[in-house]
Amino acid sequence: MNTPTHRPVDDETDLTVGAVAAMVGVSVRTLHHWDEIGLVHPSGRTWSDYRVYSRDDVARIHRVLVYREVGVPLAQIAAILDDPTVDESMHLGRQRELLTARITRLQEMVSAVDRMLEVTSMDERLSPQELSEIFGQDWKPEYQDEAEERWGDSPQWAQSQQRSAQMTREQWEQVKADSDALDADMAAAVRDGVAPGSDQANALAERHRDSIGQFYDCTHSMQVCLAQMYLADQRFTDRYEAVQPGLAQWLHDVVAENARANGVDPSTARWE
Numbered sequence: 001m002n003t004p005t006h007r008p009v010d011d012e013t014d015l016t017v018g019a020v021a022a023m024v025g026v027s028v029r030t031l032h033h034w035d036e037i038g039l040v041h042p043s044g045r046t047w048s049d050y051r052v053y054s055r056d057d058v059a060r061i062h063r064v065l066v067y068r069e070v071g072v073p074l075a076q077i078a079a080i081l082d083d084p085t086v087d088e089s090m091h092l093g094r095q096r097e098l099l100t101a102r103i104t105r106l107q108e109m110v111s112a113v114d115r116m117l118e119v120t121s122m123d124e125r126l127s128p129q130e131l132s133e134i135f136g137q138d139w140k141p142e143y144q145d146e147a148e149e150r151w152g153d154s155p156q157w158a159q160s161q162q163r164s165a166q167m168t169r170e171q172w173e174q175v176k177a178d179s180d181a182l183d184a185d186m187a188a189a190v191r192d193g194v195a196p197g198s199d200q201a202n203a204l205a206e207r208h209r210d211s212i213g214q215f216y217d218c219t220h221s222m223q224v225c226l227a228q229m230y231l232a233d234q235r236f237t238d239r240y241e242a243v244q245p246g247l248a249q250w251l252h253d254v255v256a257e258n259a260r261a262n263g264v265d266p267s268t269a270r271w272e
Contacts, residue, residue, distance in 0.1 A: 014052040017042070024061050030192065031061075037193070039078050040064060063091055068191050070098040071244050156222075160215040175214060182207055186251060187244035196250070197257035205258035208251070220259040224269035227255035 021028045034040040035051070040060050042051035053061075060081060067077045080086065080094075167175075186204055194200050205223075212218040212226070230236040230248050240248035256266035 013055055014044070015058065017051045017053070020053045020058060020061065023058070024065060026061075026065070033192065034061075034064070034074075037074065037078075039074055039081075063095070066095045066099065068188075070095075070102055071187065071191075072098075073245060074191055074193065156216040156218075159217065163215050175211075179211060182211060183243045187247060190244050190246050190250050196253040197261070201254045202258045202261060205254045208255065219272065220262045220264045221269045222271055223255050224259045224264065224266050225271050227252040228269075 015023070017028050017031050021031055031040070035042065040057060043054040043057050044052050046052060063081060064074075064077055067080065068074070072080070081091070182204070185207075189200060189204060194204075209218050209220070209223045212223065218226075230240060231252050237248045240251060259266050259269065
């Protein structure tokens with residue numbers, strides 16, 4: 001990419017960082033970060049030293065957004081976009097394939113929820129099979145048996161069973177929606193290079209803890225134990241890696257740093 005140069009602004013084609021951020025739906029901070037890491041540089045600067053983006057710059061931003069949406073890490077996106085052997089048509093073809101696969105997966109989830117709406121009344125409790133239809137591969141009835149065998153005599157298990165038994169279909173669907181939103185925000189944080197221990201990372205760690213808290217009271221020490229399991233148990237690792245490559249390790253580290261900030265040593269965390 002060209003090094004930004006000072007030049008007069010073309011009012012018809014050049015856009016400031018704020019205008020581009022509003023147009024493409026990302027924050028000014030994100031554009032500054034992408035500039036700093038060399039992902040998308042503004043092609044020029046005004047004589048007052050304001051960043052200005054050309055049409056080609058904005059087009060590159062849109063390509064970045066598509067790759068990021070389908071889970072490609074920022075470093076890999078830069079390598080793809082800067083590969084001289086790949087032209088724009090190849091980029092568009094590759095992005096179309098990735099988006100089509102994502103659309104197919106989302107449509108399958110929508111269809112599952114639609115089937116649930118057809119067969120379930122508003123106040124009816126859900127069976128494990130119905131929960132599996134809502135949560136898809138994330139919900140496996142056999143996990144319930146395994147969890148009961150491991151934690152069935154704990155107060156947290158009793159608490160979760162009591163709360164789960166009182167939840168309606170609408171509440172379960174909200175749990176799923178909240179979980180998907182948290183996954184998406186954590187995946188975006190990984191792609192954006194959000195560092196464990198930062199304010200943004202700690203806020204996501206607390207949202208993760210709150211999601212567990214819907215079922216039982218989860219301390220920071222307990223959360224660390226769960227995060228350790230995300231790496232120790234390949235099933236959990238695979239679940240998070242399917243959302244975003246690197247997410248399992250990132251979430252583990254984020255939970256550990258947030259616990260440390262709340263007075264818990266992750267290396268000695270216990271289920272208490």
